[in-house]
Amino acid sequence: MEYLRAKRGELRDLWARRISEAQLLRVMTAEEIFSEVTAVYDNYVDALETGSIETLQAYARDLSERIIRRGVETHEVLGIVLLLRDVLGRSLLLNYERDRDLLQRILDAYEPAANRIAVTVGVSFVEERERVIREQQEAIRELSTPVLQVRDRLLILPIIGAVDSRRASQLMQQLLGAIQRNRARVVVIDITGVASVDVAVANHLVQTVEAARLMGASCVITGLSSRIAQTLVDLGVDLEMMNTVGDLQGGLEEAERLLEHRPAGGEATGHRVDM
Amino acid sequence: MEGEIHLSVETDADLVVARAEGRALAQRLGFRPPDPTLIATAISELARNLVVHVGHGEIIMRPLVDDRRYGVLVIVRDEGEGIPDVDAALGLGHASRGGLGLGLPGARRLMDEFEVESELGKGTTVTMRKWRVRDELELLREKRERRRSDPA
Amino acid sequence: MSVAILRKGDYIIASIQSDLSDKEVLALRDDLIERVGRFRALGIVVDVAALDVIDSFIARALRSIALAARLRGARTVIVGIQPEVAVAMVRFRLNLEPLRTALDLDEALALLETWTERKPPDGR
Numbered sequence: 271m272e273y274l275r276a277k278r279g280e281l282r283d284l285w286a287r288r289i290s291e292a293q294l295l296r297v298m299t300a301e302e303i304f305s306e307v308t309a310v311y312d313n314y315v316d317a318l319e320t321g322s323i324e325t326l327q328a329y330a331r332d333l334s335e336r337i338i339r340r341g342v343e344t345h346e347v348l349g350i351v352l353l354l355r356d357v358l359g360r361s362l363l364l365n366y367e368r369d370r371d372l373l374q375r376i377l378d379a380y381e382p383a384a385n386r387i388a389v390t391v392g393v394s395f396v397e398e399r400e401r402v403i404r405e406q407q408e409a410i411r412e413l414s415t416p417v418l419q420v421r422d423r424l425l426i427l428p429i430i431g432a433v434d435s436r437r438a439s440q441l442m443q444q445l446l447g448a449i450q451r452n453r454a455r456v457v458v459i460d461i462t463g464v465a466s467v468d469v470a471v472a473n474h475l476v477q478t479v480e481a482a483r484l485m486g487a488s489c490v491i492t493g494l495s496s497r498i499a500q501t502l503v504d505l506g507v508d509l510e511m512m513n514t515v516g517d518l519q520g521g522l523e524e525a526e527r528l529l530e531h532r533p534a535g536g537e538a539t540g541h542r543v544d545m
Numbered sequence: 546m547e548g549e550i551h552l553s554v555e556t557d558a559d560l561v562v563a564r565a566e567g568r569a570l571a572q573r574l575g576f577r578p579p580d581p582t583l584i585a586t587a588i589s590e591l592a593r594n595l596v597v598h599v600g601h602g603e604i605i606m607r608p609l610v611d612d613r614r615y616g617v618l619v620i621v622r623d624e625g626e627g628i629p630d631v632d633a634a635l636g637l638g639h640a641s642r643g644g645l646g647l648g649l650p651g652a653r654r655l656m657d658e659f660e661v662e663s664e665l666g667k668g669t670t671v672t673m674r675k676w677r678v679r680d681e682l683e684l685l686r687e688k689r690e691r692r693r694s695d696p697a
Numbered sequence: 698m699s700v701a702i703l704r705k706g707d708y709i710i711a712s713i714q715s716d717l718s719d720k721e722v723l724a725l726r727d728d729l730i731e732r733v734g735r736f737r738a739l740g741i742v743v744d745v746a747a748l749d750v751i752d753s754f755i756a757r758a759l760r761s762i763a764l765a766a767r768l769r770g771a772r773t774v775i776v777g778i779q780p781e782v783a784v785a786m787v788r789f790r791l792n793l794e795p796l797r798t799a800l801d802l803d804e805a806l807a808l809l810e811t812w813t814e815r816k817p818p819d820g821r
Contacts, residue, residue, distance in 0.1 A: 328692050443578055446780030453800055481783035484793070486776065486800035557719035564716065564750050579781035582749060586785040589752040593719070648753050651789035 273365060274315050274358060282311045285350075285357045292353065294346045298337070306333065314354060318383050323390045330391045334398035347395045348388070355384040417448040424525055425454040428518075430463035438467075438474035445478060449487045456525040457482060460518045462493025472501045479512060488528055489513060492521030549607040554595050563592045563604055567619065570606050574615045576677050583655040584617055584675055590648035591621040591671055598647075599625030609674065616657075616676040624668035631661050700725050702732065707739040708809060709771075710802065713747050722758045730765045738771050740809035742802060746777030756791045763796050772812050774798065774805040 274281070286307050289295055295303055309329065317326040334347070362380060366373040418426045427445050449457060459478070467475070479489045491514045494502075502509060515521040550566050552559065567588040571581035588604065595602035602623030609616035628634045628647075636650030649671070653659040658674040679687075699721055701712045709732050711725065729741055743759065745751065763773035775798045778786070786792070799805040 442784065443780060446783060449800070450780055453804075455800065455804070477784065477787045480787045481780070484778050484783040484786060484798055485780065486778075486798045486804055561716050561718050568749060579784040582779075582781035582785045583788065586750045586752050586782075586789065589750050589754075590789075593752070593754060596719075651753065651791065654788050654790065655785060 273362070274318070277361060278311065278315075281357055281361055282307055284361075285311065285354050288353045288357060289350050292349060294349045294353075295342065297340045297342060306337075309333075310350075311354070314358075314387060317387050318380070321383065323386065326387060327390055327394055330394035331398050334395045335402070338395075338399050338402050344392070344396060344399065348392050351388045351391045355388060359384065417445055417452075419448075419452050419454075420522070423453065423455045423529055425449065425452060425457045426460065426518075426522075427457060428460045428463065433464055433467060433471050435468070435470040435474065438471040442474050442478045442481070446481055446485065449482055449485055454487050456488055456490065456528045458490045458492060458518070458521045458525050460492045460521065461495075461498065462518065464493075464498065465495070466497050467501055469501065469505060472498070472505050472507070476502070476505070476507055476512075490515055490521045490524050490528070492516065492518045549605055552604040552606075553601070554592050554604055555601040557593075557596060560589060560592050560596065564589050567606060567617070570608065571617050571675070574608055574617060574677070575683075576615075576617070576675070580675060580677065584619070587652040587655045587673060588619055588621070590652045591619075591673075594647055595621065595623050599623040609676075614676045614678050616674050618672070618674050621671045621673075622668065623670075627665040627667055628661070628663040628669055629665060631663050635661060700728075702728065704732075704736060704738070705806070707737075707813070708742060708806065709733060709736065709738045709740070710742045710744070712744040715747055716749060719754060722755060726758055726762050726765070729762055730769070733766050733769050733771045739813040740771055741766050741773045742805040742809070743773065743775050744777045744802065745775060745782075746779065748782065749779070751778065751782050751786055751791070752789075753791060756786070756793055759793060760796060772797075772809060774808055776801055776805045 286303060289303065289307070290300075298306070310333070313326050313329045317323055337347075359377075359380065362376055363373065366376055418428070420426050425445075425448055427441070427448075429441065433441070445457065445459075448454065459475075461475075475491075479491070482489050489512075491512055493516075494514050499509065499514075502512075513524065515524050550570065552563055552566065554560065554563060564585045568581040568585040571584045576584070588606075592602075592604060595604075602621065602625070605618075605620040605622070607618040607620075609618050634647050634649050635653060649659075649661065652671075652673070656673040656675050658672075658676075660672045661669065662672075663669040699714050699717055701714060703710050703712075709729060711729055713725075717725070729743075732738065733741065741762065743762065745755075745759075748755065759773075759775055766773050773796060775793060775796055777800075778798060797808060799808050
């Protein structure tokens with residue numbers, strides 16, 4: 271171990287050279303590579319010595335989080351770890367080759383430890399990558415149903431794909447927030463792209479329409495499939511109360527009509543009740 | 546995780562405090578809109594019952610954690626006359642409509658768990674909870690936070 | 698002050714500034730009704746944007762403002778219900794029937810304009 275530590279500078283530089291020769295970590299600058307390489311080397315040697323991989327794991331995850339976003343690939347990470355294993359292994363070989371017994375013992379200890387480290391780092395990287403992907407998926411999901419302002423006072427919310435209760439709740443908040451921010455009086459909610467909804471989601475839809483009304487905006491639902499219509503009816507929703515139109519085009523025309531006819535929305539029951 | 550909040554409710558000004566505390570606790574636990582408002586509204590309804598029907602009572606709010614979720618626990622307790630027909634108050638059963646004006650059915654619809662215990666002459670305790678699931682990313686971040694602050 | 702009340706032509710605009718206690722709500726109601734009578738207002742706009750909670754009590758109070766105002770010939774519009782508050786009201790099954798709501802003050806005034814019978818200039 272003292273040997274590896276004493277030779278730190280030399281071996282580390284050798285390793286860094288091997289990395290650039292192998293054309294790995296191209297997205298990183300030389301300085302970045304240098305600083306990471308130093309930290310990895312130290313962690314690696316510590317892990318070899320103590321046999322404890324926790325610190326290495328933690329470091330590996332931390333490093334992964336940073337480099338994943340830079341576009342570093344899995345094969346690069348595995349590549350550099352294996353290169354380090356080779357560099358150290360070969361150095362140990364050269365240094366102790368005069369004493370075959372000692373070399374034997376050293377390699378017996380070194381090889382499994384080095385392999386364990388390679389596996390740990392590799393797995394940590396992959397797991398971290400999966401997490402980043404999931405995080406990005408979530409962000410995309412939130413962004414993928416933007417509320418569009420078509421013209422003054424009119425918003426369209428096209429909903430596409432599978433909608434679960436959680437997404438429905440998110441959409442509801444997003445839409446109501448957009449109504450407030452954009453001072454919308456009419457919202458067209460197009461669900462042509464939604465095959466079916468369960469009871470919880472249908473409830474959210476109804477609640478969204480009613481909450482929008484309380485805020486002073488009216489909703490037009492377009493693209494209601496017969497399947498979803500049935501779900502709503504089963505829920506006890508009076509479809510007469512909801513403003514539904516067959517297709518988006520028709521919905522937009524209905525929205526224009528509502529906008530022309532001031533005042534729009536605001537009626538708690540859908541028809542004016544004279545006080 | 547901080548401890549519980551204990552409020553004594555007697556005047557309508559106390560209702561304002563109760564609403565604000567409930568909302569703040571929910572927000573601290575990471576509840577996203579509309580949940581803090583739902584919780585504050587349920588508290589408002591029940592707390593007002595205390596003031597209007599009994600004169601005074603207490604509210605206890607507590608954060609909850611389990612391995613999957615965060616939650617808010619709210620207990621609204623009084624030592625009043627008690628509710629003779631809890632089912633009717635909850636809007637259950639055909640005879641009752643609107644929950645006898647105690648706002649219990651509405652509050653129940655805002656929360657995830659809702660229990661009413663009442664004993665005539667002794668008082669009433671309403672226990673309600675709202676939960677939010679901690680997603681994988683959150684669990685991960687927490688694990689990482691713990692590891693960072695405790696590298697051993 | 699917890700509510701700012703001003704007059705704009707034939708209308709009275711009440712802007713709630715913060716969460717109100719029950720007493721303040723009732724005081725507001727009485728104040729508004731009194732002003733409607735005094736100024737012969739044709740409409741009231743109540744801006745509830747600052748209310749984080751609208752429960753059954755507030756809903757009842759708003760309805761009673763509208764009813765009392767109507768008896769004196771004025772219409773009432775509620776504006777500024779926050780998104781989360783709207784969701785809470787819907788889930789609670791609170792509605793403000795037959796009160797009208799609008800998104801903001803401009804909308805409310807436009808609503809009142811088309812609504813209220815405007816007497817011809819020489820008729821007042």
